[in-house]
Amino acid sequence: MPKPFTPKVVTANDLVEGDVIYLTADDGWTRDMREAELITDEAHAQIRLLHAESLPLQVVGAYLADAKQGTDGPVPTHFREDFRRTGPSNYFHGKQAETAE
Amino acid sequence: MYSYSDFDAAFVAERNRQFRAQVERRLDGSLTEDEFKPLRLMNGLYLQLHAYMLRVAIPYGTISARQMRQLAHIAETWDKGYGHFTTRQNIQYNWPRLKDVPEMLDALAEVQMHAIQTSGNTIRNVTADHFAGAAADEVEDPRPYAELIRQWSTDHPEFQFLPRKFKVAVSGSEHDRAVIAFHDIGLRIVQKDGQTGFEVVVGGGLGRTPMIGKVINSFVPKEDLLAYIEAIVSVYNLLGRRDNKYKARIKITVHEHGIDDIRERVEARYAQIRPTFEGADQQMLGAIKSQFALPKFKQAATDAYDSRYENDVLFRSWADTNLTAHRDADHSIVTISLKKHGATPGDASADQMRAMAELAELYGYDELRISHEQNVILPHVHKSDLPAVYDALREAELATANIGLVSDIIACPGMDYCALATARSIPIAQEIANRFDELKMEHDIGHLKIKISGCINACGHHHVGHIGILGLDRGGVETYQITLGGDGTEGAALGTRTGPGFSAEEIVPAIERLVEAYMDHREGPDETFLAAYRRLGMEPFKAALYEDARAEAA
Ligand code: HEM
Ligand code: SF4
Numbered sequence: 001m002p003k004p005f006t007p008k009v010v011t012a013n014d015l016v017e018g019d020v021i022y023l024t025a026d027d028g029w030t031r032d033m034r035e036a037e038l039i040t041d042e043a044h045a046q047i048r049l050l051h052a053e054s055l056p057l058q059v060v061g062a063y064l065a066d067a068k069q070g071t072d073g074p075v076p077t078h079f080r081e082d083f084r085r086t087g088p089s090n091y092f093h094g095k096q097a098e099t100a101e
Numbered sequence: 102m103y104s105y106s107d108f109d110a111a112f113v114a115e116r117n118r119q120f121r122a123q124v125e126r127r128l129d130g131s132l133t134e135d136e137f138k139p140l141r142l143m144n145g146l147y148l149q150l151h152a153y154m155l156r157v158a159i160p161y162g163t164i165s166a167r168q169m170r171q172l173a174h175i176a177e178t179w180d181k182g183y184g185h186f187t188t189r190q191n192i193q194y195n196w197p198r199l200k201d202v203p204e205m206l207d208a209l210a211e212v213q214m215h216a217i218q219t220s221g222n223t224i225r226n227v228t229a230d231h232f233a234g235a236a237a238d239e240v241e242d243p244r245p246y247a248e249l250i251r252q253w254s255t256d257h258p259e260f261q262f263l264p265r266k267f268k269v270a271v272s273g274s275e276h277d278r279a280v281i282a283f284h285d286i287g288l289r290i291v292q293k294d295g296q297t298g299f300e301v302v303v304g305g306g307l308g309r310t311p312m313i314g315k316v317i318n319s320f321v322p323k324e325d326l327l328a329y330i331e332a333i334v335s336v337y338n339l340l341g342r343r344d345n346k347y348k349a350r351i352k353i354t355v356h357e358h359g360i361d362d363i364r365e366r367v368e369a370r371y372a373q374i375r376p377t378f379e380g381a382d383q384q385m386l387g388a389i390k391s392q393f394a395l396p397k398f399k400q401a402a403t404d405a406y407d408s409r410y411e412n413d414v415l416f417r418s419w420a421d422t423n424l425t426a427h428r429d430a431d432h433s434i435v436t437i438s439l440k441k442h443g444a445t446p447g448d449a450s451a452d453q454m455r456a457m458a459e460l461a462e463l464y465g466y467d468e469l470r471i472s473h474e475q476n477v478i479l480p481h482v483h484k485s486d487l488p489a490v491y492d493a494l495r496e497a498e499l500a501t502a503n504i505g506l507v508s509d510i511i512a513c514p515g516m517d518y519c520a521l522a523t524a525r526s527i528p529i530a531q532e533i534a535n536r537f538d539e540l541k542m543e544h545d546i547g548h549l550k551i552k553i554s555g556c557i558n559a560c561g562h563h564h565v566g567h568i569g570i571l572g573l574d575r576g577g578v579e580t581y582q583i584t585l586g587g588d589g590t591e592g593a594a595l596g597t598r599t600g601p602g603f604s605a606e607e608i609v610p611a612i613e614r615l616v617e618a619y620m621d622h623r624e625g626p627d628e629t630f631l632a633a634y635r636r637l638g639m640e641p642f643k644a645a646l647y648e649d650a651r652a653e654a655a
Contacts, residue, residue, distance in 0.1 A: 016128070016199050018152040057130050060148055078577050080516060083525075084150055088517035090445045090527045093181055093196070094151045 008045050009036040009067045009074050010052045011084070012059035020084045020095065021059065022074075023052050029059070031095065033085040034073030039064075102165055102468065103248050103392045105213040112256065113210045116217060120144050121203035128200065143223075145216025146202055149520050155194045155202060156219040157209060161229035161247040161271070162190035162471040164214075166458040169469055171212040173454035179205050184454070186439060186447040188473045188511055188562055189268075190228045191219055195518055217255065222263045224254035224334070230272040230279045231472035234395060235434050235480035237426040240290045241297060243273040245390045246326060249382065252389075253327055260334055264341030265349035267334065268306075275591070280473060282314045282593035283307055283565060285351045286333060291320065298322045303333060303363070304355030305593075307559035312352040313593045315360045317367060328378040332371035336363065396466035398429050399483045406484040416491055418544065419502040427481065435465075435479040435490060436472070438501040438509065442538040446512045446530050447475030456497035464490050473562075475511055476504065506543045507551060507616065508534035511562050515555025515572060516579075522555035524572025524579040525605075529553055532609045537616075546616055549630040552587075565589035567631045568615060569596040570608065581608040583615070585642055586634045597639060599646055611646055618645035 010023035011033075021029045022036035030036060039045045045064055052062035065081050067074040076082045087094025105113075120140070127137040141147075145156040157172075164172075172192060176184045179201045180194040187193055197205060209215055218225055227247045234242040250269060254260065260267075272279040273290040281287030287302035298320045305314025321329045333351075340358070342348045348357075355363050409416050425434040437457060440446050449457070457477055461469045464486040470478035482490055494500040503509050510533060513519065515526030530553055537543045552566030556573070563569030569584035581603050584596030603611045616630075618641050623633045634642065 013148055013152075018148060018197075018199060020151060056133055057128075060134050079579060080522075080574075083516055087151055088195075088527075089525060090517055090531065091181075 005040075005042040005045075006066055006077075007068055007074075008039045008064040009033065010039070010045075010048050010062055011036070011065045011081075012052060012062035015056075015058055015060050018060075023048060023062075027051070031098070033067070033075065033081075034070070036067070036074050038067055038069060038074040102163060103160075103244075103389060109252075110210075110213070113213075113215050113217070116144070116215070117203065117206045117210055120206060124199060124203055139221070142220040143217070144202075144206065145219035146197075146199075147220065147520075149195070149514075149518050150516070150522075151518065152196045153199060153202070154518065155197050155205060155216060156187075157192050157194070157214060157216045158219050158226040159190050159192060159214075159471050160251050161227055161233065161244045162231050162473075163229075163233075163244060164469050164471070165212075166461040166467050166469065168212045168214060169454050169458040169461070171208060171214070173451035173458070175205055175208050176451045176454070178208075183448050183450045185445070185514065186449065186471050186475050186477070188475060188513075188560065189226060190231075190471045190473060191226060192471070193514070195514075220266075221261075222265050222267075223261055224250075224257070224263070224267045224269065227251050227254070228268070228270045228279060228284075228473060230274060230277075231470040231474075231478050232278060232425060232434055232480065233273060233470075234393065235427055235432075236274050236276075236278075237428050238276055239273045239428065240275075240292055241273045242393055243271040243288070243290055245386060245393050246288070246290075246299075246323070247271050248389045248393075249327065249386050250330065252385065253331075253382070260338065263334070263338055264343045265346070265351075267337075267351070269330075277589075277591040277593075278472075280562070280565065280589040281305075282591075283311075283562075283589060284314065285337075286330060287314050288326075290323075293320050296322060299326055299329075301329065301333075304352045304360070306350050306352040307562060307564050308350070309347060309557045309559075310353065310356075311559065311564040311595050312356060313595065314352075315355060317360060317364050324383055325375065325378075327382045328375045329367075329371055331374055332367045335374070336366045336370050340366070396468075396481060398432060398481070401431070401483060401485045403431055403484040406487050409488045415502075416488065419491055419500055420487065422502040422506065422544070423504045424487070429481075432481050432483050433487060435482050435487070436504045437477040437479065437494060437499050438503055439476050439499075440503055440509050440534065441498055441501045442503075442508055442534045443531050444534075445527050446510050449477070453497050453499055456493060456499065460490055460493055473511075474509065476509070503543060505548050505550070507537045507546050507549045508543055509550070510534060511550075511552040511566070513554050513561035515553070515561075519555060521558060522572070523557075523574040524555050524581065526553040526555040526561055526570070526572055529570060529572070529581065529605070529608055533612055536609050536613060540613075542616075542620075545626070546620065547626060547629055549616070550589075551612070562589060563587070564595050565593075566596060567629075567634070568612065570612075573602065575602065579605045581605070583611065583646065585615075585639065586631065588631060599639065599643055601647075614645040615642055618642055
């Protein structure tokens, strides 16, 4: 039996900055995972991924990452995505530093 | 030190010009990512978890003060004020922006550095014993040969698309500090009947299928080195498996065909190509060698060192731990630890880079080395200058006396930076170092190498750690597997797995139990962890890891 579909967000790296970005429901890109579109339908997920892949001037390496609904929006279900939305643990660099400003 | 010829400089300038144009074409949409990616990788530019990463080669680990200053300048101007020195004698910048990379490459070219062939299926940065030219136990400085190989391999038309990456390491000493048994080709300078030549080892590697290299030829006369290496790479280029990335390294080719078959093929190829090497390489080598001439060593009394050593315990501890015998009795090799307890192994801030550059200028004949153990070396320091060097290092927070000890850990970037990682490695290294610092035990424990990788690619050399730690993702949880008994030196051995892995919370106490077991069982302070493991086998360590933990939990 195929695995049941679990909710996803579309994520990628920004072409110029290289940092982590997420696709929003209104076709924009955000650096805050909570503002990402949480996709609960498999067919829709493929369409959204194709959309992201059609924007090579903005994004690199788009893929679907597992996520779930949190209190303020989508949150990761795996530690890799948790690090991607936060930044490294050895320095206060990356997203954690930017959102603190 | 080697200085670029006009040809080298023109080549790097042209490559930088091309890459600048490629970046522009990527940014204006004329190149897709699929087209651009191989081009950026050819220039050492990766895309990692949080940002791009630029990998810069430090050929055979040797750099000048001016080059080190430029690395500091680059870190401050286009990165976050630091750089990460790696086991491959490279420096990695973790935060460049795509459009700044051409500027960074031009800044590197100003000091004769580049990022070419630091990625891709090419012959990578040739690494060398970091004590080359200075070590007391050396037959001959291996770096001129490393430079010759670098010149021959850079942009070599036949070898730009090998089945897989290809790594060469050289050493000129009996004692192997260059991990030569774990490279695609490992070279060791040896003497036979009054002649100098190379013992050539092939097919070593780490990664998902670790292998100890095998001797393919116990003596290749030094004038035939390039022809012989070319024969090996050429045989591999045809025979290596291009159908499966995981079977494409030469270690698998050697494993599948057997060393005798490979030797025969190499000999046949060698017979063909040797006549085409008509001595031009030997003329080049002659010219290169003159650039590696030893500095004229200072002559002075060493009393200042002796009295400081007598009177200052901290200095003595540092001297006992971080100095190595130099070929000149009045000089020492200074290893600068980039492993301050709790810091990221291999990281240096721009200020620290400048402090090291200044010491090299003032006291070190303008030379620095990067070691595969992620430390920096001042290869030649007169003993009378050691007190001043030590004081300046303390000032820069670079005087940690822990070389070869439990906190001198190799750790790959792991999931804090690396897109391929299955778990983090840096925080584990930080916690282990902090823990043993708290215990104030590490000088009693003595020589012990811990090496950590964040996935099976083994960039952190965990297979050859006396204690190796491999970070894995087990059902969505970071899990750490331990191996014991690995050795990357002349006693080459791969570590053996102890059993089930440990969670991030359990791993540091587990390492502590291992070390306690060693302290309980060793015959005396002279028996190192590795020696004790070899004598005792796995059992007492396994018991400490698993049974004691169970007993405590019960
Ligand atoms: C962060 C980006 C990095 C990536 C994407 C990367 C990728 C890889 C891969 C895929 C392998 C396995 C090759 C194979 O078995 O065929 C490997 C091996 C290796 N890498 Fe890395 N690596 C990275 C960083 C580093 C760093 C920071 C170091 C030095 C600290 C390093 C040193 C090595 C070494 C020593 C090996 C094993 C030797 C061998 O080639 O068998 N790498 N790397
Ligand atoms: S071992 Fe794995 S996690 Fe560590 S740097 Fe290499 S590829 Fe990345």
